[in-house]
Amino acid sequence: MSGEKIVPILSQPAQSSPGSFSMPQERNNHYQPVARPNILVLYQPIIDLKKGKVVRVEALVRFEADDQLISPDKVLPYLQPEEIIQINFAVLKQAAHDLSLWQKQGLNFKVSVNVEIFQLENPEFAQSVLRILDRENIAPQHIALEILEGSNLEISGQMIDQINMLRQKNMTFSLDDVGSAYSGLARIKNLPIDTLKLDGIFVRDLYRKPQDLNFIQALSALSRSLGKSLIVEGVEDATILNALRRLDVTLIQGYVFSRPITAQEIPQFICNLQIPSYQNILKPNDWIGAYAEILHERERLTAMIRHAPDMLDRQNIKKLPNKIIEPCVLMSPKTYHLYCQQMALISQAAAYPDNLFNDDTIERIEQGYRILLMEIEKQIYEANHDQLRIK
Numbered sequence: 001m002s003g004e005k006i007v008p009i010l011s012q013p014a015q016s017s018p019g020s021f022s023m024p025q026e027r028n029n030h031y032q033p034v035a036r037p038n039i040l041v042l043y044q045p046i047i048d049l050k051k052g053k054v055v056r057v058e059a060l061v062r063f064e065a066d067d068q069l070i071s072p073d074k075v076l077p078y079l080q081p082e083e084i085i086q087i088n089f090a091v092l093k094q095a096a097h098d099l100s101l102w103q104k105q106g107l108n109f110k111v112s113v114n115v116e117i118f119q120l121e122n123p124e125f126a127q128s129v130l131r132i133l134d135r136e137n138i139a140p141q142h143i144a145l146e147i148l149e150g151s152n153l154e155i156s157g158q159m160i161d162q163i164n165m166l167r168q169k170n171m172t173f174s175l176d177d178v179g180s181a182y183s184g185l186a187r188i189k190n191l192p193i194d195t196l197k198l199d200g201i202f203v204r205d206l207y208r209k210p211q212d213l214n215f216i217q218a219l220s221a222l223s224r225s226l227g228k229s230l231i232v233e234g235v236e237d238a239t240i241l242n243a244l245r246r247l248d249v250t251l252i253q254g255y256v257f258s259r260p261i262t263a264q265e266i267p268q269f270i271c272n273l274q275i276p277s278y279q280n281i282l283k284p285n286d287w288i289g290a291y292a293e294i295l296h297e298r299e300r301l302t303a304m305i306r307h308a309p310d311m312l313d314r315q316n317i318k319k320l321p322n323k324i325i326e327p328c329v330l331m332s333p334k335t336y337h338l339y340c341q342q343m344a345l346i347s348q349a350a351a352y353p354d355n356l357f358n359d360d361t362i363e364r365i366e367q368g369y370r371i372l373l374m375e376i377e378k379q380i381y382e383a384n385h386d387q388l389r390i391k
Helices: 081-104 117-121 125-135 157-167 185-190 212-225 238-246 263-272 287-307 333-350 359-390
Strands: 038-048 053-065 068-070 110-116 143-148 172-178 195-198 229-233 251-253
Touching (some): 053 081, 081 110, 081 117, 081 125, 081 263, 117 125, 195 212, 212 229, 212 287, 287 333, 333 359
Parallel strands (some): 143 172, 172 195
Antiparallel strands (some): 038 251, 053 068
């Protein structure tokens, strides 16, 4: 590697900036003014909606030069793997130091730190991590390593061994950016991980692609069935937050709660944390919420019809919209009509004896839901178009 190497300050007392480095000259043409960017560590809280508190914070690397913050995606692609590894260890050391200070203030949560999947191929990886934590007197159970997937590297026995060595010390692992890049089902199945993190693009695009709520619902169900947690990142407003709550998503990261902040700001953030109250009744024109509510209702009713028709609350299935969704669907006559039609079909099916439920009945109900959801998608597109036009 030509040019100056990273100079992480790993042997000095931890500071707000773990180090600085020079981008190698042959890869620095696009960033000539950025000669020696400093490595900074910011933290973004992750909130458990059920517990109503911060359960972990994610350590996020940022770069600073000439008093300006530089996004990682404008630096990291220009670095070699060994440089990225050194940055990740610098971030881990800073995170461990900051966590030790928080614990002295009586705060109790995990810190998530990113690692590249290729780091796990190093047979000394686990021991290196434990040595850093030991210097700051941090128990491994307070650290969660988030595995980033920047390549299609195959999972090896060495990787599994390194993960298991740390998990035996009660450290937890997350698979980051699920749903994008190389985070496929095979990796979810083969890696011994505790948490899935949904890539934020699925949430940020919901106003343009509301059908992605189907994927979020499926991943939420998959994570529960596998005994893993699901964190959804990139949540930016209360409308999306409420929609996710309807799909039983409880671990949230995003600007709806906080941007990435400094270590010094974390205690005050925790003291001032206010979680928006859950809006059970949909507001007029909350079509994202209506979409999520229909998905939740479809899953509940069709599962019951398929597997336990005797548990159907036949007396309470109405032909008219329930009070949760009514304020929204009443805003569109066509949507209201389709919803009433669907409820009538379900009410009719609920009157059948259990032995008359068959695949045709279930298919008609599911087809009705598909038509209804497509109509709600149109309402979301139109509302989004109107918002863009106003802006």
